[in-house]
Amino acid sequence: MTDTPFSTRRRQAMFKTILVPTDGSHLSDKAINTAIEFAKFSSGRIIALSVAEPYPFSPMAESTMATDPGTYEENMLALAKLNVQKVADAARNAGVPCEMLTAQAFNPDEEIISAAEKYHCDAIFMASHGRSGLSRLFLGSKTQRVLAHSTIPVLVLR
Template sequence: MFKNILLPTDGSGLSVKATDTAIRFAQVHGARIVSICVAQPFPFVPMAEGAVVPDTAVFETQINAAAKINIDKVAASCAAAGVPFEGIVTASHSPYEEIVAAAEKHGCDIILMASHGRKGLNKLFLGSETQKVLAHTTLPVLVLR
């Protein structure tokens, strides 16, 4: 039934658990895993002359390297389990948009993703990428904790 699974990852402990679940799910369904890690660019944009701007190039290099490491870990787990795999590293200020677009572009028929289950002010300020994905896709989404 499910042949192409999209697995967003951020390298967190919850994402690692979600990866293990997604691999078992893929094995049961004879599916492949497409995993995406969205590196978020430096959020600061100077608004005035003379502002001190951190070296955003260094930040972006490091965040992209971390995203690549996260994808490589999923790739290694998939290879060890014999599950076909494709990895995507991208950068965006809106991870949910990248996740939804990747699912569509790669013909995925389900999204399996971890949720951090943030509450209160953390949810308000940090948002919930999982909720945004749920609101912007027509695909089934399996939320893992």
């Protein structure tokens, strides 16, 4: 099948740099697979990001600390690296260029927005855990905050 002028033009207009934040969950896999498929079609590239949240230190609970904060943060960063490596492996298998990023922050949504700006991303493909009701109210939604603050398109997968 040869490209028509329309399909060539359409491929050039697609998102070329797609940010894929991942937490390693099954839902994130949907966003990863969709982003890679889209990037492959549009000859784009993937920026994979996993944000490790620092130890939730509370001065009130200092005497009841069960985990060493340094060990906790090392483990979370190692997990973040595994998460982005999973994206990079899938992208490589599909022939899509991928850059891996890890960060540590209390507010992953801010890191996602920052990475999208820094790497000049055209879109963000991310998963939503689909919380509703009180759990959404109390836990907040990282996806919702990205949607509220992003200046580029965000594709949310459930």
